[in-house]
Amino acid sequence: MPDERAELTEELRRLVTARLLDPLSILLESDAATAELQRQVEQDAAKWAATMLGSDEQAAVHTCARVLAALFPSDSPFDPPDRWWRTPLGRVVARRIGHPGTDHVSFSTAGAILGITRQGVHDLVGRGKLDRHPDGGVRTTSIRARLAQISGGTR
Numbered sequence: 001m002p003d004e005r006a007e008l009t010e011e012l013r014r015l016v017t018a019r020l021l022d023p024l025s026i027l028l029e030s031d032a033a034t035a036e037l038q039r040q041v042e043q044d045a046a047k048w049a050a051t052m053l054g055s056d057e058q059a060a061v062h063t064c065a066r067v068l069a070a071l072f073p074s075d076s077p078f079d080p081p082d083r084w085w086r087t088p089l090g091r092v093v094a095r096r097i098g099h100p101g102t103d104h105v106s107f108s109t110a111g112a113i114l115g116i117t118r119q120g121v122h123d124l125v126g127r128g129k130l131d132r133h134p135d136g137g138v139r140t141t142s143i144r145a146r147l148a149q150i151s152g153g154t155r
Helices: 004-027 032-053 057-071 080-087 089-094 107-114 118-126 140-151
Strands: none
Touching: 004 032, 004 057, 004 089, 004 140, 032 057, 032 089, 057 089, 080 107, 089 140, 107 118, 107 140
């Protein structure tokens, strides 16, 4: 199984390049104009990944928030497709800050975040392992708590 830090570093490098540097190169009509920035991203992506996965919770949350703000700018709440939660960045964001755009998600999104089926989420809600939200779906705080249990070895 590939190293989580290496996977996250590569995804951050790829996303920053595709979403920020490549458009800037196109606008400036010059790859040379962003060459130094590309070298900086190569170095910093590893630092960001280490911080996001590290033991300093506050630094990890702050770095996750900065990365999301830079890579996914929008005037509307952050609402990625379910498949995004299975990416290295999606997994670390789920653990560190949960779903940043809402206090509850659908059963299918909860399943995507947890890496289980929608039916598995129904089962966890029925067993009191996840909290149902009064408006429907699952509370994101309970999903994050479940992720903490799983990473701590308690299923």
